[in-house]
Amino acid sequence: MQDLSLHILDIVENSIAAKASRVEIRIEEDPEGNRMILEIEDDGEGIPAHLLEKVVDPFFTTRSTRKIGLGLSLLEQAAQQCEGDLQVHSREGEGTLVRATFRYNHIDRKPLGDIASTLTTLIVGNPDMDFKYVHIRSDDSFVFDTVELKTELGDIPIDHPKVVRFIRDEITNGLTKLGCKLDLGLLAGEE
């Protein structure tokens, strides 16, 4: 995975597989405190207690299509290589919280990447689900919530291509105003 936005997409796909109806993604950038926190919380089926310690094992998966499950172990590796860590908290029937921490100024910390593309991909693929994205940088923040957007849209589907374009622009502008370093690959035509 080249950047954190791809890790986020991958972890949220786990939430979708766990039949979550709502996923909240929170990123806290603290350049002064040299710390970055990524949290992904869902209201899915949760992970049984006896499986929780195995979820970061790359050779453990509950799927039958193949015998490896790399998503969480790759995120753990990304966190550990810049002196951070990964925690997974889950309650069966209630949901799961994945929390990764990173040393912000570490040379090996992966860039944020194209968050707008990740969120639009999730929304297009799962228009019935609700996604909330919260990005905090120092004392400022940006919040995007599909529940509010759906209320505004009324009968217009959230996965309509023109709405998707609007969402992409809204998130990109919001994060740019926060001062986030973004990979605007697709917008620049070079993702």
Next chain:
Amino acid sequence: MPKIKVEDLKRIKEEVKKATSLREGGKRVKVTVHMGTCGIASGARKVLNALVSAMEEEGVQDVMVTTSGCIGICSKEPLVTVEVLGEEPITYCYMDENKMRQVFKRHVLGGEIQRQFALAKGLE
């Protein structure tokens, strides 16, 4: 005849449910971009973005875009399955943005299967 497992029944139920929702949703085509870890690492997000951009450019309303997890053919990712209502699904492999645009224009809109990119015909 091989013994049917509970997982097989669940899979069949999901497939029937999806086919039914395609008819009920008034959509003519369903395009599934496979978004397992392998697909994402291979560029599936770019492929989906290219598809949505092409739909916006063409003003298409009758195409349903969805995502799914890994189907176990990681070495051939990114994979995309195109299912035209009433026809067998076609799974395309090693997809990129240009191939996705070509599949969209010629298969999804034009009805012509792009055999040079196709991996399989039929359900996963």
